[in-house]
Amino acid sequence: MSKSNTTRLNNPSTFILMGISGLEMAHVWISIPFCTIYIISILGNITILFIVKKERSLHRPMYYFVCMLAVADLVLSTSILPKTLGIFWFNAREIDFSACLTQMFLVHCFTVVESGIFVAMVFDRYMAICNPLRYSSILTNRMVVMIGLAVVLRGSMLVLPYPLLARQWPYCRTNIIAHSYCKHIAVVTLACADIRVSNYYGLSVTILVTGLDMLFIVVSYTQILRAIFSLHTKDTRLKTFRTCSTQLCAILVFYIPDVFSTVMHRFDHNVSLHVLILIANVHLVVPPMVHPIIYGVRTKQIRDRLLWVFTHKKT
Incomplete structure (x- = not known):
């Protein structure tokens, strides 16, 4: 290991990202699915935003939340994949300390x-199915905006201590991060x-957010499913359940890899490092594509509008 990477780095100017440690020789091949995922994520989420904007029948709270999800997916993908692809293609491993934070x-x-x-989307479905008479009076455009701002504020306030704490630690072991992006625990363990404090706070936020949000979703969907099965006609039940099943698929795609990644990182120390890094990447880059x-x-x-766009262009 070079001397510059082992000397005292109280205020390191740069970190070195290793990509998928242990699979450096396969980086070019790994970049192919990663690049494909990123392209699909960008095109797919921009398409969702475009369709909801153009189709007036979709100007409803449910689809406003879908747009919020699309924007969050775009930010999440773009914050990780361009740098990861730079590592894979150009060996551009250096990242500025501030950029890393x-x-x-x-x-x-x-x-x-x-x-x-997702909690907001479940609340929307709960109100629409279990309390439809009050739906339009509660979930107004103003309320949707307030929910969106509250969601962003909660995320910002809970995560802001991550970089603030990481910035204050002295880094004297190495500036090499055995990861493809600046994951919180991968950075602070170099201090x-x-x-x-950082370790316990990060674990507390993960348990608090995931635990409480999943609890709310499970309780809400218990009430939603009970209301669905109490509907009188089979067609109404199927139509309502189809809407909820779409949302459930999106929720499961997000939470299952997230929980799996957290458990593997925290509790299974027999797993190879490259497997842990791949899992950490999958749980962040696959949901924005799916x-x-x-x-x-x-x-x-959305499907009908998308088909109309393509057929209209052809005619």
């Missing part, structure tokens, strides 16, 4: 934001100080 904030903040958006596909395929209004 900014990436750390964006990654963790918008992970929390997405979780909050030559007692980082239990979400627009789910809503595009399973939501009739």
